[in-house]
Amino acid sequence: MKGRMHPDQPPVTRYAGQQQRPNYAHPNSRLGRLATVIHRDRGEEIHGSECSDDYWYRVICGAARCYIVLPDGRRQILDLLLPDDFFGFSGFEGYFYGVDAITDNTSVACYPRGELLALLGDDPAIARAVCEMAFGATARLQQLALILGRITAREKVGAFLLTIMQRVERGNTDRLVLPTSRYDIADYLTLSVETVSRSLTELKQRGLISLAGPRHVQIVDRNRLKNRLAPDNGQSAN
Protein backbone atom coordinates (compact mmCIF):
# COMPACT_ATOMS: atom_id res chain seq x y z
CA MET A 1 0.00 0.00 0.00
CA LYS A 2 2.92 2.32 0.52
CA GLY A 3 5.38 2.34 -2.35
CA ARG A 4 4.77 2.81 -6.06
CA MET A 5 1.88 0.73 -7.12
CA HIS A 6 2.14 1.05 -10.84
CA PRO A 7 5.47 1.87 -12.42
CA ASP A 8 3.59 3.81 -15.09
CA GLN A 9 1.93 6.21 -12.69
CA PRO A 10 1.93 9.71 -14.17
CA PRO A 11 4.11 12.37 -12.64
CA VAL A 12 1.90 14.17 -10.18
CA THR A 13 2.80 17.65 -11.27
CA ARG A 14 0.71 17.73 -14.41
CA TYR A 15 -1.59 20.71 -14.65
CA ALA A 16 -5.20 19.77 -15.03
CA GLY A 17 -7.67 22.64 -14.70
CA GLN A 18 -10.82 22.67 -16.86
CA GLN A 19 -10.26 26.17 -18.07
CA GLN A 20 -7.21 28.21 -17.29
CA ARG A 21 -7.46 29.48 -13.76
CA PRO A 22 -5.54 31.93 -11.67
CA ASN A 23 -3.22 30.54 -9.08
CA TYR A 24 -5.43 31.13 -6.07
CA ALA A 25 -4.50 30.62 -2.53
CA HIS A 26 -0.83 31.22 -2.41
CA PRO A 27 0.24 30.01 0.99
CA ASN A 28 0.66 33.55 2.22
CA SER A 29 -2.63 34.92 0.89
CA ARG A 30 -5.69 35.30 3.08
CA LEU A 31 -7.25 32.30 1.45
CA GLY A 32 -4.07 30.32 1.76
CA ARG A 33 -3.71 31.01 5.45
CA LEU A 34 -7.17 29.61 5.99
CA ALA A 35 -6.19 26.25 4.59
CA THR A 36 -4.85 23.19 6.28
CA VAL A 37 -2.64 21.39 3.79
CA ILE A 38 -2.56 17.64 4.05
CA HIS A 39 -0.10 15.29 2.36
CA ARG A 40 -1.04 11.73 1.66
CA ASP A 41 -0.05 8.66 -0.31
CA ARG A 42 -2.29 6.52 -2.42
CA GLY A 43 -5.31 5.12 -0.64
CA GLU A 44 -4.89 7.18 2.49
CA GLU A 45 -7.74 9.24 3.83
CA ILE A 46 -7.44 12.99 3.52
CA HIS A 47 -10.57 13.95 5.33
CA GLY A 48 -13.84 12.39 6.35
CA SER A 49 -17.22 13.27 7.74
CA GLU A 50 -16.16 12.19 11.20
CA CYS A 51 -14.05 15.34 11.31
CA SER A 52 -15.55 18.06 13.42
CA ASP A 53 -15.97 20.64 10.65
CA ASP A 54 -17.23 20.77 7.14
CA TYR A 55 -14.50 21.52 4.67
CA TRP A 56 -13.97 22.43 1.09
CA TYR A 57 -11.07 20.77 -0.59
CA ARG A 58 -8.63 21.83 -3.26
CA VAL A 59 -5.99 19.56 -4.70
CA ILE A 60 -2.54 21.13 -4.89
CA CYS A 61 -0.72 18.24 -6.49
CA GLY A 62 -1.54 14.63 -7.12
CA ALA A 63 -5.11 13.41 -7.39
CA ALA A 64 -7.96 12.63 -5.04
CA ARG A 65 -11.42 11.13 -5.01
CA CYS A 66 -14.41 12.61 -3.19
CA TYR A 67 -16.96 9.99 -2.35
CA ILE A 68 -20.06 9.22 -0.41
CA VAL A 69 -20.95 5.90 1.16
CA LEU A 70 -24.54 5.00 0.36
CA PRO A 71 -26.89 3.31 2.80
CA ASP A 72 -26.34 -0.02 1.08
CA GLY A 73 -22.60 0.21 1.62
CA ARG A 74 -21.63 1.11 -1.91
CA ARG A 75 -19.24 3.96 -2.53
CA GLN A 76 -20.23 6.63 -5.01
CA ILE A 77 -17.38 8.83 -6.19
CA LEU A 78 -18.81 12.30 -6.76
CA ASP A 79 -15.67 13.94 -8.06
CA LEU A 80 -12.16 13.21 -9.16
CA LEU A 81 -9.89 16.05 -8.14
CA LEU A 82 -6.85 17.01 -10.13
CA PRO A 83 -4.57 19.95 -9.31
CA ASP A 84 -6.48 23.20 -8.65
CA ASP A 85 -9.84 21.46 -8.59
CA PHE A 86 -12.11 22.49 -5.80
CA PHE A 87 -14.88 20.53 -4.13
CA GLY A 88 -17.17 20.70 -1.13
CA PHE A 89 -19.89 18.36 0.09
CA SER A 90 -23.32 19.88 0.55
CA GLY A 91 -26.19 18.59 2.60
CA PHE A 92 -25.02 15.07 3.33
CA GLU A 93 -25.37 15.14 7.10
CA GLY A 94 -26.71 11.64 7.35
CA TYR A 95 -24.09 10.05 5.13
CA PHE A 96 -20.47 9.14 5.49
CA TYR A 97 -18.32 10.95 3.02
CA GLY A 98 -14.62 11.44 2.60
CA VAL A 99 -11.67 12.38 0.45
CA ASP A 100 -8.89 9.94 -0.33
CA ALA A 101 -5.66 10.34 -2.22
CA ILE A 102 -5.47 8.22 -5.35
CA THR A 103 -1.83 8.88 -6.20
CA ASP A 104 1.22 9.06 -3.99
CA ASN A 105 2.50 12.42 -2.84
CA THR A 106 -0.86 14.09 -3.04
CA SER A 107 -1.34 17.44 -1.29
CA VAL A 108 -4.78 18.84 -0.58
CA ALA A 109 -5.76 22.16 0.95
CA CYS A 110 -8.73 21.96 3.31
CA TYR A 111 -10.75 25.13 3.90
CA PRO A 112 -13.17 25.22 6.83
CA ARG A 113 -16.56 26.01 5.39
CA GLY A 114 -17.64 28.61 7.89
CA GLU A 115 -14.47 30.66 7.78
CA LEU A 116 -14.38 30.52 4.01
CA LEU A 117 -17.95 31.79 3.79
CA ALA A 118 -17.11 34.58 6.21
CA LEU A 119 -14.31 35.75 3.95
CA LEU A 120 -16.56 35.99 0.92
CA GLY A 121 -18.10 39.29 1.89
CA ASP A 122 -14.81 40.90 2.79
CA ASP A 123 -12.70 40.59 -0.29
CA PRO A 124 -14.05 40.69 -3.86
CA ALA A 125 -10.99 38.90 -5.16
CA ILE A 126 -11.56 36.01 -2.80
CA ALA A 127 -15.22 35.90 -3.61
CA ARG A 128 -14.42 35.88 -7.28
CA ALA A 129 -11.86 33.13 -6.88
CA VAL A 130 -14.26 31.03 -4.84
CA CYS A 131 -16.98 31.64 -7.40
CA GLU A 132 -14.81 30.36 -10.17
CA MET A 133 -13.80 27.32 -8.19
CA ALA A 134 -17.44 26.64 -7.45
CA PHE A 135 -18.26 26.96 -11.13
CA GLY A 136 -15.50 24.53 -11.91
CA ALA A 137 -16.99 22.06 -9.45
CA THR A 138 -20.40 22.61 -11.01
CA ALA A 139 -19.01 21.96 -14.46
CA ARG A 140 -17.47 18.67 -13.36
CA LEU A 141 -20.67 17.60 -11.65
CA GLN A 142 -22.64 18.40 -14.78
CA GLN A 143 -20.25 16.25 -16.75
CA LEU A 144 -20.67 13.46 -14.24
CA ALA A 145 -24.44 13.69 -14.37
CA LEU A 146 -24.26 13.59 -18.13
CA ILE A 147 -22.02 10.54 -18.06
CA LEU A 148 -24.17 8.77 -15.50
CA GLY A 149 -27.15 9.55 -17.69
CA ARG A 150 -25.76 7.49 -20.53
CA ILE A 151 -27.47 4.22 -21.11
CA THR A 152 -24.90 1.59 -21.92
CA ALA A 153 -21.73 0.80 -20.03
CA ARG A 154 -19.67 1.29 -23.20
CA GLU A 155 -21.00 4.82 -23.54
CA LYS A 156 -20.28 5.63 -19.93
CA VAL A 157 -16.74 4.36 -20.15
CA GLY A 158 -16.18 6.10 -23.46
CA ALA A 159 -17.49 9.41 -22.15
CA PHE A 160 -15.38 8.99 -19.04
CA LEU A 161 -12.25 8.47 -21.11
CA LEU A 162 -12.92 11.57 -23.19
CA THR A 163 -13.68 13.71 -20.16
CA ILE A 164 -10.73 12.61 -18.10
CA MET A 165 -8.48 12.92 -21.13
CA GLN A 166 -9.61 16.50 -21.59
CA ARG A 167 -8.87 17.28 -17.96
CA VAL A 168 -5.54 15.50 -17.70
CA GLU A 169 -4.03 16.19 -21.10
CA ARG A 170 -5.92 19.40 -21.92
CA GLY A 171 -6.68 18.15 -25.39
CA ASN A 172 -3.10 18.21 -26.59
CA THR A 173 -2.75 14.54 -27.31
CA ASP A 174 -4.62 11.31 -27.85
CA ARG A 175 -2.71 9.40 -25.23
CA LEU A 176 -3.70 9.26 -21.61
CA VAL A 177 -2.36 7.75 -18.43
CA LEU A 178 -5.33 7.08 -16.22
CA PRO A 179 -4.96 8.33 -12.66
CA THR A 180 -7.61 5.86 -11.53
CA SER A 181 -7.86 2.14 -10.96
CA ARG A 182 -10.64 0.07 -12.46
CA TYR A 183 -12.31 0.09 -9.07
CA ASP A 184 -12.33 3.88 -8.98
CA ILE A 185 -13.73 4.07 -12.48
CA ALA A 186 -16.42 1.64 -11.45
CA ASP A 187 -17.36 3.65 -8.37
CA TYR A 188 -17.36 6.82 -10.42
CA LEU A 189 -19.56 5.43 -13.19
CA THR A 190 -21.77 3.27 -10.97
CA LEU A 191 -20.73 0.13 -12.74
CA SER A 192 -19.22 -3.08 -11.53
CA VAL A 193 -15.50 -3.55 -12.00
CA GLU A 194 -16.11 -6.41 -14.35
CA THR A 195 -18.32 -4.30 -16.56
CA VAL A 196 -15.69 -1.56 -16.72
CA SER A 197 -13.09 -4.08 -17.72
CA ARG A 198 -15.37 -5.69 -20.30
CA SER A 199 -16.29 -2.32 -21.76
CA LEU A 200 -12.66 -1.32 -22.17
CA THR A 201 -11.72 -4.53 -23.91
CA GLU A 202 -14.76 -4.19 -26.13
CA LEU A 203 -13.83 -0.63 -27.07
CA LYS A 204 -10.38 -1.91 -27.84
CA GLN A 205 -11.69 -4.76 -29.99
CA ARG A 206 -13.88 -2.36 -31.90
CA GLY A 207 -10.82 -0.26 -32.65
CA LEU A 208 -11.97 2.86 -30.81
CA ILE A 209 -9.13 2.83 -28.31
CA SER A 210 -5.91 0.94 -27.79
CA LEU A 211 -4.49 -0.15 -24.47
CA ALA A 212 -0.83 -0.44 -23.55
CA GLY A 213 -1.00 -1.65 -20.00
CA PRO A 214 -4.08 -1.17 -17.85
CA ARG A 215 -3.59 2.57 -17.43
CA HIS A 216 -2.24 3.62 -20.79
CA VAL A 217 -5.09 4.52 -23.08
CA GLN A 218 -4.92 5.89 -26.58
CA ILE A 219 -7.96 7.27 -28.33
CA VAL A 220 -8.04 5.92 -31.87
CA ASP A 221 -11.46 6.97 -33.17
CA ARG A 222 -12.60 10.01 -31.26
CA ASN A 223 -15.80 10.57 -33.20
CA ARG A 224 -17.19 7.09 -32.84
CA LEU A 225 -16.24 7.17 -29.18
CA LYS A 226 -18.14 10.40 -28.71
CA ASN A 227 -21.26 9.80 -30.70
CA ARG A 228 -22.77 6.37 -31.00
CA LEU A 229 -21.46 3.45 -29.08
CA ALA A 230 -24.81 1.81 -28.70
CA PRO A 231 -25.42 -0.68 -31.50
CA ASP A 232 -28.46 1.14 -32.84
CA ASN A 233 -31.09 3.31 -31.24
CA GLY A 234 -31.86 6.33 -33.32
CA GLN A 235 -35.26 7.47 -32.12
CA SER A 236 -35.63 10.31 -29.63
CA ALA A 237 -37.32 10.10 -26.28
CA ASN A 238 -40.38 12.14 -25.27
Add this chain to the structure above:
Amino acid sequence: MKGRMHPDQPPVTRYAGQQQRPNYAHPNSRLGRLATVIHRDRGEEIHGSECSDDYWYRVICGAARCYIVLPDGRRQILDLLLPDDFFGFSGFEGYFYGVDAITDNTSVACYPRGELLALLGDDPAIARAVCEMAFGATARLQQLALILGRITAREKVGAFLLTIMQRVERGNTDRLVLPTSRYDIADYLTLSVETVSRSLTELKQRGLISLAGPRHVQIVDRNRLKNRLAPDNGQSAN
Protein backbone atom coordinates in the same frame (compact mmCIF):
# COMPACT_ATOMS: atom_id res chain seq x y z
CA MET B 1 -52.58 23.98 -22.04
CA LYS B 2 -53.13 27.57 -21.01
CA GLY B 3 -54.93 27.94 -17.69
CA ARG B 4 -54.14 26.17 -14.45
CA MET B 5 -52.95 22.76 -15.35
CA HIS B 6 -53.71 21.03 -12.12
CA PRO B 7 -56.20 22.59 -9.76
CA ASP B 8 -54.13 21.23 -6.89
CA GLN B 9 -50.90 22.83 -8.02
CA PRO B 10 -49.21 24.47 -5.06
CA PRO B 11 -49.15 28.25 -5.04
CA VAL B 12 -46.04 29.20 -6.92
CA THR B 13 -44.84 31.53 -4.23
CA ARG B 14 -43.64 28.74 -2.00
CA TYR B 15 -40.09 29.24 -0.94
CA ALA B 16 -37.89 26.41 -2.04
CA GLY B 17 -34.19 27.06 -1.44
CA GLN B 18 -32.02 24.27 -0.10
CA GLN B 19 -30.76 26.41 2.70
CA GLN B 20 -32.15 29.80 3.53
CA ARG B 21 -30.91 32.32 1.04
CA PRO B 22 -31.03 36.05 0.79
CA ASN B 23 -33.42 37.59 -1.68
CA TYR B 24 -30.89 38.41 -4.38
CA ALA B 25 -31.45 40.33 -7.50
CA HIS B 26 -34.24 42.68 -6.72
CA PRO B 27 -35.28 44.11 -10.05
CA ASN B 28 -33.63 47.41 -9.26
CA SER B 29 -30.35 46.01 -7.99
CA ARG B 30 -27.26 45.81 -10.17
CA LEU B 31 -27.75 42.10 -10.53
CA GLY B 32 -31.41 42.53 -11.27
CA ARG B 33 -30.81 45.06 -14.01
CA LEU B 34 -28.52 42.57 -15.71
CA ALA B 35 -31.31 40.05 -16.05
CA THR B 36 -33.77 39.47 -18.83
CA VAL B 37 -36.94 38.13 -17.26
CA ILE B 38 -38.92 35.69 -19.36
CA HIS B 39 -42.46 34.50 -18.70
CA ARG B 40 -43.62 31.17 -20.03
CA ASP B 41 -46.35 28.58 -19.73
CA ARG B 42 -45.92 24.88 -19.34
CA GLY B 43 -43.83 23.23 -22.01
CA GLU B 44 -42.64 26.45 -23.60
CA GLU B 45 -38.98 27.07 -24.16
CA ILE B 46 -37.33 29.68 -21.99
CA HIS B 47 -33.92 29.64 -23.55
CA GLY B 48 -31.80 27.41 -25.70
CA SER B 49 -28.30 26.98 -26.97
CA GLU B 50 -29.22 28.52 -30.31
CA CYS B 51 -29.34 31.84 -28.47
CA SER B 52 -26.35 34.01 -29.13
CA ASP B 53 -25.07 34.18 -25.56
CA ASP B 54 -24.48 31.85 -22.69
CA TYR B 55 -26.77 32.53 -19.80
CA TRP B 56 -27.28 31.62 -16.22
CA TYR B 57 -30.85 31.14 -15.16
CA ARG B 58 -32.75 31.79 -11.96
CA VAL B 59 -36.36 30.84 -11.47
CA ILE B 60 -38.48 33.60 -9.99
CA CYS B 61 -41.75 31.75 -9.79
CA GLY B 62 -43.04 28.51 -11.19
CA ALA B 63 -40.70 25.68 -12.12
CA ALA B 64 -38.35 24.86 -14.97
CA ARG B 65 -36.20 22.06 -16.29
CA CYS B 66 -32.64 22.46 -17.57
CA TYR B 67 -31.71 19.75 -20.00
CA ILE B 68 -29.21 18.60 -22.53
CA VAL B 69 -29.93 16.64 -25.66
CA LEU B 70 -27.50 13.77 -26.01
CA PRO B 71 -26.00 12.61 -29.30
CA ASP B 72 -28.46 9.71 -29.42
CA GLY B 73 -31.42 12.07 -29.17
CA ARG B 74 -32.32 11.42 -25.58
CA ARG B 75 -32.93 14.33 -23.25
CA GLN B 76 -31.09 14.40 -19.94
CA ILE B 77 -32.54 16.81 -17.40
CA LEU B 78 -29.62 18.19 -15.39
CA ASP B 79 -31.61 20.29 -12.96
CA LEU B 80 -35.11 21.03 -11.83
CA LEU B 81 -35.40 24.68 -10.91
CA LEU B 82 -37.78 25.91 -8.24
CA PRO B 83 -38.04 29.54 -7.12
CA ASP B 84 -34.67 31.14 -6.35
CA ASP B 85 -32.72 28.22 -7.80
CA PHE B 86 -29.84 29.16 -10.04
CA PHE B 87 -28.27 27.22 -12.86
CA GLY B 88 -25.80 27.66 -15.69
CA PHE B 89 -24.53 25.25 -18.31
CA SER B 90 -20.79 24.76 -18.47
CA GLY B 91 -18.71 23.42 -21.27
CA PHE B 92 -21.39 21.97 -23.52
CA GLU B 93 -20.50 23.73 -26.73
CA GLY B 94 -21.17 20.75 -28.91
CA TYR B 95 -24.53 19.90 -27.45
CA PHE B 96 -28.00 21.33 -27.64
CA TYR B 97 -29.26 22.44 -24.28
CA GLY B 98 -32.19 24.45 -23.10
CA VAL B 99 -34.50 25.55 -20.34
CA ASP B 100 -38.26 24.88 -20.46
CA ALA B 101 -41.05 25.88 -18.14
CA ILE B 102 -42.78 22.93 -16.51
CA THR B 103 -45.63 24.83 -14.89
CA ASP B 104 -47.77 27.65 -16.20
CA ASN B 105 -46.93 31.23 -15.28
CA THR B 106 -43.26 30.54 -14.81
CA SER B 107 -40.85 33.47 -14.71
CA VAL B 108 -37.14 33.05 -15.15
CA ALA B 109 -34.34 35.60 -14.95
CA CYS B 110 -31.59 35.12 -17.52
CA TYR B 111 -28.17 36.57 -16.74
CA PRO B 112 -25.63 36.87 -19.56
CA ARG B 113 -22.59 34.91 -18.49
CA GLY B 114 -19.93 37.41 -19.45
CA GLU B 115 -21.56 40.40 -17.85
CA LEU B 116 -22.30 38.47 -14.70
CA LEU B 117 -18.67 37.38 -14.42
CA ALA B 118 -17.55 40.94 -14.97
CA LEU B 119 -19.65 42.09 -12.04
CA LEU B 120 -18.07 39.59 -9.67
CA GLY B 121 -14.94 41.57 -9.05
CA ASP B 122 -16.74 44.84 -8.54
CA ASP B 123 -19.15 44.20 -5.75
CA PRO B 124 -18.51 41.80 -2.85
CA ALA B 125 -22.22 41.49 -2.18
CA ILE B 126 -22.87 40.35 -5.72
CA ALA B 127 -19.94 37.98 -5.65
CA ARG B 128 -21.19 36.52 -2.42
CA ALA B 129 -24.71 36.14 -3.74
CA VAL B 130 -23.48 34.48 -6.92
CA CYS B 131 -21.25 32.21 -4.86
CA GLU B 132 -24.15 31.05 -2.79
CA MET B 133 -26.29 30.47 -5.84
CA ALA B 134 -23.47 28.48 -7.38
CA PHE B 135 -23.17 26.43 -4.22
CA GLY B 136 -26.87 25.78 -4.35
CA ALA B 137 -26.52 24.54 -7.90
CA THR B 138 -23.58 22.37 -6.85
CA ALA B 139 -25.62 20.89 -4.03
CA ARG B 140 -28.45 19.96 -6.36
CA LEU B 141 -26.05 18.42 -8.86
CA GLN B 142 -24.46 16.39 -6.10
CA GLN B 143 -27.87 15.14 -5.13
CA LEU B 144 -28.57 14.26 -8.74
CA ALA B 145 -25.30 12.40 -9.11
CA LEU B 146 -26.08 10.52 -5.92
CA ILE B 147 -29.53 9.59 -7.18
CA LEU B 148 -28.24 8.56 -10.59
CA GLY B 149 -25.67 6.46 -8.77
CA ARG B 150 -28.33 4.31 -7.20
CA ILE B 151 -28.66 0.87 -8.64
CA THR B 152 -32.31 -0.04 -8.90
CA ALA B 153 -35.10 2.02 -10.38
CA ARG B 154 -37.05 1.81 -7.11
CA GLU B 155 -34.16 3.38 -5.26
CA LYS B 156 -33.80 6.14 -7.81
CA VAL B 157 -37.48 6.99 -7.69
CA GLY B 158 -37.54 6.80 -3.90
CA ALA B 159 -34.54 9.07 -3.57
CA PHE B 160 -36.06 11.44 -6.09
CA LEU B 161 -39.27 11.66 -4.09
CA LEU B 162 -37.42 12.40 -0.87
CA THR B 163 -35.22 15.02 -2.48
CA ILE B 164 -37.97 16.83 -4.32
CA MET B 165 -40.15 16.66 -1.24
CA GLN B 166 -37.41 18.32 0.77
CA ARG B 167 -37.10 21.08 -1.78
CA VAL B 168 -40.78 21.70 -2.38
CA GLU B 169 -42.19 21.23 1.08
CA ARG B 170 -39.07 22.01 3.10
CA GLY B 171 -39.61 19.00 5.30
CA ASN B 172 -42.76 20.31 6.92
CA THR B 173 -45.08 17.60 5.76
CA ASP B 174 -45.24 14.12 4.29
CA ARG B 175 -47.45 15.11 1.39
CA LEU B 176 -46.17 16.35 -1.90
CA VAL B 177 -47.60 17.59 -5.16
CA LEU B 178 -45.10 16.70 -7.83
CA PRO B 179 -44.24 19.56 -10.17
CA THR B 180 -43.12 17.07 -12.80
CA SER B 181 -44.74 14.65 -15.18
CA ARG B 182 -43.69 11.03 -15.40
CA TYR B 183 -41.77 11.90 -18.52
CA ASP B 184 -39.78 14.56 -16.72
CA ILE B 185 -39.03 12.19 -13.87
CA ALA B 186 -37.86 9.64 -16.39
CA ASP B 187 -35.57 12.12 -18.14
CA TYR B 188 -34.23 13.28 -14.80
CA LEU B 189 -33.51 9.80 -13.50
CA THR B 190 -32.43 8.29 -16.81
CA LEU B 191 -35.20 5.74 -16.77
CA SER B 192 -37.97 4.93 -19.17
CA VAL B 193 -41.42 6.29 -18.39
CA GLU B 194 -42.74 2.80 -17.94
CA THR B 195 -40.11 2.00 -15.35
CA VAL B 196 -40.92 5.16 -13.41
CA SER B 197 -44.57 4.25 -13.40
CA ARG B 198 -43.87 0.68 -12.38
CA SER B 199 -41.56 1.79 -9.59
CA LEU B 200 -44.16 4.14 -8.17
CA THR B 201 -46.87 1.51 -8.15
CA GLU B 202 -44.47 -0.94 -6.58
CA LEU B 203 -43.55 1.52 -3.85
CA LYS B 204 -47.25 2.01 -3.27
CA GLN B 205 -47.93 -1.70 -3.11
CA ARG B 206 -45.12 -2.15 -0.61
CA GLY B 207 -46.71 0.49 1.57
CA LEU B 208 -43.87 2.99 1.39
CA ILE B 209 -45.90 5.70 -0.30
CA SER B 210 -49.50 6.31 -1.18
CA LEU B 211 -50.79 7.96 -4.33
CA ALA B 212 -53.92 10.10 -4.67
CA GLY B 213 -53.85 10.96 -8.33
CA PRO B 214 -50.67 10.79 -10.37
CA ARG B 215 -49.10 13.86 -8.78
CA HIS B 216 -50.20 13.55 -5.18
CA VAL B 217 -47.66 11.58 -3.24
CA GLN B 218 -47.61 10.85 0.45
CA ILE B 219 -44.59 9.36 2.14
CA VAL B 220 -45.73 6.60 4.44
CA ASP B 221 -42.52 4.93 5.56
CA ARG B 222 -39.69 7.41 5.25
CA ASN B 223 -36.99 5.17 6.67
CA ARG B 224 -37.59 2.24 4.40
CA LEU B 225 -37.81 4.63 1.47
CA LYS B 226 -34.47 6.13 2.39
CA ASN B 227 -32.47 3.08 3.30
CA ARG B 228 -33.09 -0.21 1.62
CA LEU B 229 -35.40 -0.57 -1.28
CA ALA B 230 -33.48 -3.33 -2.92
CA PRO B 231 -34.90 -6.72 -1.94
CA ASP B 232 -31.76 -7.88 -0.18
CA ASN B 233 -28.15 -6.92 -0.55
CA GLY B 234 -26.58 -6.48 2.81
CA GLN B 235 -22.89 -6.79 2.06
CA SER B 236 -20.74 -3.74 1.52
CA ALA B 237 -18.95 -2.89 -1.67
CA ASN B 238 -15.22 -2.27 -2.01
Add this chain to the structure above:
DNA sequence: CGAGCCGTTGAGTTCATTCAAACAGGGTGG
Protein backbone atom coordinates in the same frame (compact mmCIF):
# COMPACT_ATOMS: atom_id res chain seq x y z
C1' DC C 1 7.22 -18.91 -2.04
C1' DG C 2 2.55 -17.25 -0.27
C1' DA C 3 -0.42 -13.28 0.49
C1' DG C 4 -2.80 -9.64 -1.43
C1' DC C 5 -4.37 -6.54 -4.81
C1' DC C 6 -5.56 -5.53 -9.54
C1' DG C 7 -7.31 -6.87 -13.79
C1' DT C 8 -9.61 -9.97 -17.00
C1' DT C 9 -12.80 -13.55 -18.57
C1' DG C 10 -16.78 -16.95 -18.21
C1' DA C 11 -21.63 -18.60 -16.81
C1' DG C 12 -26.03 -17.79 -15.03
C1' DT C 13 -29.53 -14.60 -13.18
C1' DT C 14 -31.85 -10.33 -12.41
C1' DC C 15 -33.80 -6.24 -13.87
C1' DA C 16 -34.77 -2.33 -16.94
C1' DT C 17 -35.82 -1.74 -21.55
C1' DT C 18 -38.56 -2.00 -25.84
C1' DC C 19 -42.73 -2.92 -28.11
C1' DA C 20 -47.53 -3.08 -27.58
C1' DA C 21 -51.90 -2.17 -25.77
C1' DA C 22 -55.29 -0.22 -22.79
C1' DC C 23 -57.31 3.30 -19.64
C1' DA C 24 -58.39 8.01 -17.75
C1' DG C 25 -59.18 12.90 -18.30
C1' DG C 26 -59.82 17.20 -20.92
C1' DG C 27 -61.21 19.44 -24.87
C1' DT C 28 -63.66 20.00 -29.22
C1' DG C 29 -67.18 19.49 -32.47
C1' DG C 30 -71.00 17.07 -34.55
Add this chain to the structure above:
DNA sequence: CCACCCTGTTTGAATGAACTCAACGGCTCG
Protein backbone atom coordinates in the same frame (compact mmCIF):
# COMPACT_ATOMS: atom_id res chain seq x y z
C1' DC D 1 -74.94 13.97 -25.12
C1' DC D 2 -71.64 11.22 -27.36
C1' DA D 3 -67.83 10.42 -30.57
C1' DC D 4 -63.32 11.56 -31.15
C1' DC D 5 -58.64 12.99 -30.38
C1' DC D 6 -54.70 13.92 -27.63
C1' DT D 7 -51.85 13.63 -23.70
C1' DG D 8 -50.47 11.38 -19.68
C1' DT D 9 -50.34 7.13 -17.15
C1' DT D 10 -50.49 2.28 -16.38
C1' DT D 11 -49.84 -2.65 -17.36
C1' DG D 12 -48.21 -6.88 -19.99
C1' DA D 13 -44.72 -9.85 -22.59
C1' DA D 14 -40.29 -10.60 -24.46
C1' DT D 15 -35.67 -9.14 -25.26
C1' DG D 16 -31.22 -7.64 -23.90
C1' DA D 17 -27.76 -5.74 -20.89
C1' DA D 18 -25.35 -5.42 -16.57
C1' DC D 19 -24.92 -7.70 -12.35
C1' DT D 20 -23.26 -11.47 -9.19
C1' DC D 21 -20.53 -15.36 -8.39
C1' DA D 22 -16.47 -17.67 -9.62
C1' DA D 23 -12.02 -18.53 -11.35
C1' DC D 24 -7.52 -17.35 -13.16
C1' DG D 25 -3.16 -14.66 -14.53
C1' DG D 26 -0.01 -10.97 -13.45
C1' DC D 27 2.36 -8.24 -10.35
C1' DT D 28 4.37 -6.47 -5.84
C1' DC D 29 5.81 -7.11 -1.41
C1' DG D 30 7.06 -9.42 2.81
